[in-house]
Amino acid sequence: MSVPILNASGCLDALAAPEVARALDAFVTKTITPLPREGNPPTRIAETEHGMLNSIGLQGPGIDVFLARSLPGLAGLGIPLWVSVGGFSAQDFAGVCERLDDREEVATIELNLSCPNVEEAPETAAELVVAARAATTKPLYAKLSPASPDIAESARAVAAAGADGLSLVNTLRGLALDPLTLRPRLARAVGGYSGPALKPVALACVHACAAAVDLPIVGMGGVATGLDALELLAVGASAVALGTVLFADPGAPVRIRSELEVELAARGLDGAAAARAIVHDRESYSHQTTQKDLQIGQNVPA
């Protein structure tokens, strides 16, 4: 199987740009919360020298409207659907997961445990995974923050709590000033930092987690080329997600997939599994769960 390429949650609206979503191996929704959220006030985005900041604040319709109005259209795209789930307590995460559990259109649930732009739940990431695990039998991917002091320890904790995979990484909290006024450019001052500057951070996090746990990892953070994607595979990712690059180039999924094939072939590597063995010097990884996660939900009519 070729290397799965997904979008990073919040970086694509598949209903606004279905042809972009169809170029992916799975579409990850913007984070769905129990109740509708207006999100943060503008200004919400700012470009920096080597990346961008966003402070969207989980704007979304809430689970009721998502199920009634968005899910049928998303299922009609004919690609596996991952739903990103967020909230402000273990009860929130469990509640949304429970609502998704019997929806066969949903292949996988990604738990957004690390949005830098909203208040965090009081529980630990592992406690949130435990709550979600009790609410659904669907594959659960835990999206972790690169700001964690010991992300390998976080990975072990969410693995023990029942996560089936990891999504690494979310954005890092950052701030940019207007050079004239020296005031923050974002209305909420800080935002999530993404783009090329995040790549070394993502590589370090995937590297650490791949050594710590035997779970499939969707690597993301600053991927703009096929070589960027290959580097994430080499440190242990089994799939790659595109974020900021989609804003600049909606053709990025097709381009990066093509570039990645060239990069793999140039090194005599036969797909993601071969690339993944490089840095950690393993014969193979026992889990290829991403493939399974991508297949669930594919029986939905296109």
Added chain:
Amino acid sequence: MLRARASVLGTEPVGPYTLLRVRRGDVDPGVPGQFFMLEAPGRVLPRPMSLCLAPPGELAFLIDPIGPGTRALCALTRGDDLGVLGPLGNGFDLDVARPLLVGGGIGIAPLPYLSEALGGPPAVVGFRSAHHAEAAALLPNAEVVLEPTYVTEALPDDAGDVLACGPEPMLEALRALVPDAQLAWEAPMACGYGACYGCVVEVDGALKRLCVEGPVLRTLQHSVAKSPSRLAAA
């Protein structure tokens, strides 16, 4: 949705602004008021620009070099190429009986193409200086006012069907005078096609994406949330 590659035909100074001309190729110029995301060389994000002129085989964008991205666009030279995504968003409704175009500063950008589509209607454009007002040469039948006179002071008593683009205070003032005016707003955008939710403005009491709902809005309830440095990202 594919980003086209467009070859730069040249740039021309227009007062303090730069007219960037690229080869049109297969790109649809769209409806006046729609916009394109232009790849800004060396920058992470593209920049949203409305189409200024659409001569045969060309697309031309009027750009104010106010930040690193717009300066990079203005520094392009003949033979360079750049990614162009569009046309995007909703443009002006051209089904108007008595059009009057109103522009302020770089907000004149979409008006020449709009004027052409409407057969050269009257226009009122305001600038902060005579140097900036050189851009009015792009727009037929334009009455020019300079600060401290504002375009709102130069409107006829019965303004007719106002189609406008300019800074927020100008659009707010126009809306108070002409409630059903068609106003082209701007906001920082990362993507221009509904992906990032960065460009939200308040429409009918809710935060909605300007790239999807606009950039031309007509609703009476619309208001843009104020920000300290809206243009700093350009």
